[in-house]
Amino acid sequence: MTARILVVDDVAANVKLLEDRLTAEYFDVVTAPDGATALELCARAQCDIVLLDVMMPGIDGFEVCRRLKADPKTHHIPVVIITALDQPSDRVRGLEAGADDFLTKPASDVALFARVRSLARLKMLGDELRLRAQTTREIGMSDALMEAVSDTGEHGRVLLVDDxxxxxARIRDALAATQSVDVEVEPHEALFRAADGDYDVAVVSLSLENFDALRLCAQIRSLERTRMLPILLIADPEQHSRVLRGLEVGVTDYLMRPIDANELVARVRTQVRRRRYTERLRANLQTSMELAITDGLTGLHNRRYMEMHLQALLDQAASRDRPLSALVVDIDFFKKVNDIHGHDAGDDVLREFSRRLKASVRGIDLAVRLGGEEFVVVMPETDGAVARIVAERIRTKTAAAPFQIRGGEATLEVTVSVGVASFLGAEDDAGALLKRADVALYRAKTDGRNRVAADAA
Structure with missing residues (x-):
């Protein structure tokens, strides 16, 4: 997997060394001699991962990292601090600044490339969600990116797998002040708990007895419900090669024993933030998908959704030789409601009618607001006789009780007219079916409204 890597260091020899090593592994490399240039390049979206030195003139690496993570436009870019600083307090400072990892110079090629590839995979998985979230922000939805920037990464749910x-006990105690920790000593049960527990991060010991911890990590990655769950691996120093293998199978981060409690807390907070960020983007994506196929006023499906799915329903009915019927429903004299009582009252009527409509049809039926006061109901496995019964049910439910408007200050008598048509088989199509139902609706209106008319075909 390739990616564009930004190398930031004020020492030209260090830049050249990293550039040559990364280029040899087919990464695209961009360089910056100082923090200000790095921030400018990142703002122009010209890199996928930042490899950042700390000790630089002007803006140091910690401050560069903080600024990148505080900006919604660059918050998502993984940052790896690579520095000669090697104290636990330095690592904690880097992680608290928002760094995704902290490597001490000289970093081995194997460790560096494994980390870069792992972060590149994570970024690629999140990029589509992030772009969708930016799009939905433009139409007034909650800003998942700003929420991610302000998230502290605390009060998450952690599954600790350690036998x-x-x-x-040491890990649980270290995390207790900032996270809620559940301990699982049975690796066989850990996968089920991870799938059912809605955790923010899994912390897995690589030293499990009688069980391959990396297999557990791979299983967590293979399940749809836990595919995006961050995994923090706890390892002994002699297990370094196994850690690198873990990064290849989907481990998100790792920590070597002896564990520094502050570093553990910082790394877990980083993973909790990443999990919440991804979930916010996913929720925004789901909402944007629903907006694309749902009528915002009534909650019914919209014309676009019907156009995408109606022909498939007809094809299915034809292949199985099963009946299908469609209703076109129109609210009688709806223009007068808007003209006399105002559009807010008209919206009240549309919402209440949609509620009664949904209560009159089955879950498998496709209820659509076609536009204005016109609605369509597509009913699989339904012949013309049953469709007329359903149409009559919709008509009577609509007329049975007045509609409240203006928050209940007034009521209106509302009726509907309904046209019914049935699918004629493989030679029929969606346009013809709806046209026949529309013709039947016109007949219901010309015959006096508040009635059901069926297609004569």
Whole structure:
């Protein structure tokens, strides 16, 4: 997997060394001699991952990282701090600034490339969601990117998989002040708990007895419900090669023993933030998809959704030789409601009618607001006789009780007219079916409204 890597270092020899190593692995490399240039390049979306030195003139690496993570436009770019600083306090400072990882110079090629590829995969998975979230922000939805920037990464739910009591107790105690921790000592049960527990991060010991911890990590990645769950691996120093293998199978981050409690807390907070960020983007994507196929006023499906699915329903009915019927429903004298009582009252009528319409049809039926006061109901497995019964039910439910408008201050008598048509088989199509139902609706209106008329075909 390739990516565009931004190398930021004020020492030309260091830049050249990293550039040559990364280029040899087919990464596209961009360089910056200082923090200000790096911020400018990132703002122009010219990199996928930032490899950042700390000790630079002007803006140091910690401040560059903080600014990148505080800006919704660059918050999503993974940052790896690579520096000669090697104290636990330095790592914690980098992680608290928002860095995704902290490598000490000289970083081995194997460790560097494994980390870069792992972060590139994570970024690629999130990019589509992020772009959708930016689009939905433009139509007034909640800004998932701004929420991600302000998230502290605290009060998350952590699943700790460790079968050594002393080790699990130390990790749990270190995290207790900032996270809610559940301990699972049975690796076989951990996968089920991860799938059912709505956790923000899984912390897995690589030293599980009688079970391959990396297999558990791979299984977590393979399940749809846990595919995006961050995994933090806890390993012993001699297990470094296994850690690199873990990054290849989907481990998100790792920490070597002996564990520094502050670094553990910082790394878990980073993963909790990443999880929440992804979930916010996913929720925005789901909402945007629903907006694309749903009528905002009534909650029914819209014309676009019907056009995408009606022909498929007809094809299915034809292949199975099963009946299908369609209703076109129109609210009688709706223009007068708007003219006399105002458009707010008209909206009240549309919402209440939609509620009664949904209560009159089955879950498998496709109820659509076609536009204005016109609605369509497509009913699979329904012949003409049954469709007329349903149409009559809709008509009577509409006329049975007055509609409240203006928050209940007034009521209106509302009626509807309904046209019914049935699918004629493989030679029929969606346009012809709806045209026949529309002709039947016109006849119902010319015959006096508040009635049902069926297609004569």
């Amino acid at each position: 050594r009591e002393l080790s699990s």
